[in-house]
Amino acid sequence: MSHDPELGLRGKLVRSLGALREMLPGSFIERERKCGKPTCRCADNKSLHAQFQLSVFSEGKVKTYNVPAEMAEEVRQKVQARKRFEELSEAICQINLRLFLRRKQAERAR
Numbered sequence: 409m410s411h412d413p414e415l416g417l418r419g420k421l422v423r424s425l426g427a428l429r430e431m432l433p434g435s436f437i438e439r440e441r442k443c444g445k446p447t448c449r450c451a452d453n454k455s456l457h458a459q460f461q462l463s464v465f466s467e468g469k470v471k472t473y474n475v476p477a478e479m480a481e482e483v484r485q486k487v488q489a490r491k492r493f494e495e496l497s498e499a500i501c502q503i504n505l506r507l508f509l510r511r512k513q514a515e516r517a518r
Contacts, residue, residue, distance in 0.1 A: 418503045421496050431490035434464035436475075436483055462487070 440456035442448075449455040460475035462483055475483045 414503050414507060418500055421500050425493065425496060428489045428493045430486050431493055432462065432483060432486040433490055434462050434487060436487040437461040437463055
C-alpha cells in the first residue's frame with residue numbers, strides 16, 4: 409500500500425500544534441488615548457499615549473483586559489498563535505474529510 413501524501417501533511421500539521429501551546433483567545437487592540445491630566449503632553453490631542461488591550465468573548469459577553477506596554481508584543485504574538493491554531497485546525501479537518509470521503513468511496517467500490 410502506498411503512503412498517502414495527505415497523511416504525511418496531516419502529521420506535520422498536528423506536530424506543529426505543539427508550538428502554539430501559549431496561545432491566547434481574543435483580539436489584541438492597540439489604540440491611542442488621552443490620560444486626562446490637563447498638563448500632560450497628551451492634552452493637545454497630538455502626543456497621545458499608547459494603550460494595549462486584550463478583548464475576549466467569554467461567558468456571553470466581551471471582556472477587555474488592559475495589557476502593560478512591556479507585555480504588549482508577547483500578548484500580540486500569543487493572539488496570533490491562536491489564529492494560526494485555527495488555520496491549522498481547519499486544514500487538518502479538511503484533510504480528514506478528504507481521507508474519509510476517499511475511504512468511503514473505496515468501501516463502496518468493493
